[in-house]
Amino acid sequence: MAVSVRPPRPPRRRLDGILLLDKPLGLSSNDALQRAKRLYRAEKAGHTGALDPLATGMLPICFGEATKLSGVLLDSDKEYRAVVKVGERSSTGDAEGEIVERSDATQLTLPVLQDALAGFLGPQLQVPPMYSALKRDGRPLYELARAGETVEREARPVTIAELELLDFAGDRFEIRVRCSKGTYIRTLAEDICRAVGQCGHLIGLRRTAVTPFWGRAGVTLDRLEASADDLPALDLWLLGPEEALRHWPSATLDDVRAQAFLQGRAQRLAGVPRESRIAVSNERGVLLGIAQSDAEGWLRPQRCFAPPRQAS
Structure with missing residues (x-):
């Protein structure tokens, strides 16, 4: 066989x-x-x-x-495009859940929505949704939610840097959001709908950019x-x-200083931004790692990269 x-x-x-x-x-x-x-x-x-x-x-x-x-x-920071359905709230805050509440979406007008969006710009506190991977006593919140439990969640600071209305069609609207880490777009969608006297949920989400x-x-x-x-x-x-650090301040080291950096030794450099995280490279443009500078210009390695493997 x-x-x-x-x-x-x-x-x-x-x-x-x-x-x-x-x-x-x-x-x-x-x-x-x-x-x-x-x-x-x-x-x-x-x-x-x-x-x-x-x-x-x-x-x-x-x-x-x-x-x-x-x-x-x-x-x-991240950027998203989100489509929100007005007049229906779901159990999960998105299209995956069951509809648990309804409102009359025909009452929503464009001026009211635009005014509400302006109020969500800037730093704010946001309560994470139950359907999230955050943990309570070692268990993800979504597991508790699926078991029918609801627990108190501490509001967390987030920042909405940009919030643009792209489309409005009565019972749904589309927005572009640039936001800080930890921002839940599902929660933002629900909060916006609540601010205009409606319920709603997220029906489409696309991440369009990640800094840098x-x-x-x-x-x-x-x-x-x-x-x-x-x-x-x-x-x-x-x-x-x-490329992940190209928006950071940087420092270039000669071979002697590069070797010392990879050995974890602090060095004092002229012209380095003070009290900043620094992207450190050698003279050939190879990223060596991340350092923290202090008020006196000392560069202290925080994370070092292994050198590229040489071809045999």
Whole structure:
């Protein structure tokens, strides 16, 4: 009897870079990450802020040493386009839940909506939704919500830097939002509807940008999978790790100072911005890591990157 033999898995490789993935509808962020990791045959990978399965758009994926920058991208501002259904509130705040409340959407007018949107600009406190991955006593809130439990959630500071009305069609509207980390667009949608005397829920969400990658388009999994057997073609979509820090102040070190930096030694440099986080590179433009400068110009390594692996 013939025995089928599974072909060996392609070897993993050291890969340092950032992929701006355009996550498709219906796929979890972790599933998208794992598919990209397999395509690139990467030893190490991580994403930088989950999108719900019902959301699409930019999901930066970090490979190799770039995973040390995941926290930087997680903390960065994001931009979204959101479509909100007026007159129906759902149990989850989005299209996945059951409708639990209704209101008369025909009473909403454009001037009232525009006035309400202006009130959501700037720093504010936002109560996270029950259907979120935040934890209470070690359990995600969404697990408690599915069990029918509701618990008090502490309001958290967020900032809405930009809020633009793109379309208004009576029982729905579309907005563009630029916001700080930790902002729940589902909650923002509900709060806006509440401010105009309505109930509502999110029916569409697309992340269009992540700082500092403004104006860049993501690549789809379908397009990547079309080049699945062509690693050089796949690698053309990768950005260098330094691209994640291009909006930061920077310092360039000669080889002697670069070696000292990678050994974790503090150094005093002239011309370095004081009391700032600094992107540190060598004279060849290779990112060495992240440092913190103090009031006297001392540069103290916070995160160092392993040097690129030399080809054998």
